[in-house]
Amino acid sequence: MRNSRGWIGIVAVFAVGVCVGAIWGRGAKVLPTLYEGKPAKDAGQALLDAAEAQAGGGSWELLGVGRVYYLSGDKAKGQRIFDLVIGTKPQKSDYERLAKVYLEAGEWAKAAPLLEKVLVLDPKDDSALAEAGAFYNLNGDRAKAESLFRQSFDRNPGNVWNTLAAAGSYLGVKPQ
Numbered sequence: 001m002r003n004s005r006g007w008i009g010i011v012a013v014f015a016v017g018v019c020v021g022a023i024w025g026r027g028a029k030v031l032p033t034l035y036e037g038k039p040a041k042d043a044g045q046a047l048l049d050a051a052e053a054q055a056g057g058g059s060w061e062l063l064g065v066g067r068v069y070y071l072s073g074d075k076a077k078g079q080r081i082f083d084l085v086i087g088t089k090p091q092k093s094d095y096e097r098l099a100k101v102y103l104e105a106g107e108w109a110k111a112a113p114l115l116e117k118v119l120v121l122d123p124k125d126d127s128a129l130a131e132a133g134a135f136y137n138l139n140g141d142r143a144k145a146e147s148l149f150r151q152s153f154d155r156n157p158g159n160v161w162n163t164l165a166a167a168g169s170y171l172g173v174k175p176q
Contacts, residue, residue: 028054115132136148
């Protein structure tokens, strides 16, 4: 009996330690010594390293880290992070977020298949239909865009954000 209490105590202390470590890793404070007074590139890299540690295994967080690498010029590092996220158990939202990074980078050919993947995963998502339609329109495929708009409006004709995405695309404005 006494021996089992000892093991229970050890396991409890271990579990608390694991939990504290997990919480600390994701919420660790960023100290000013990482960036103050350093050249911009060094400060940015130090903060990116910290963000990557804070991200842990969170897909949205990792995509955010990859986005900064990718858009700041280190496409190889950003792509490795994207591949890691998409290579595990990606959610529809992961494909949406990654498509938006490629759109920000002006890489329609990489974004379009991801938008299609989103539509396959949830073909009834009226907002995804409107947003994808807007990006197709902005990239010269008006017929595809209008088909997607029609589907979006059939599902939810009163959604102002869907209407704005469509309207903006005809006027050269990307969806938010």
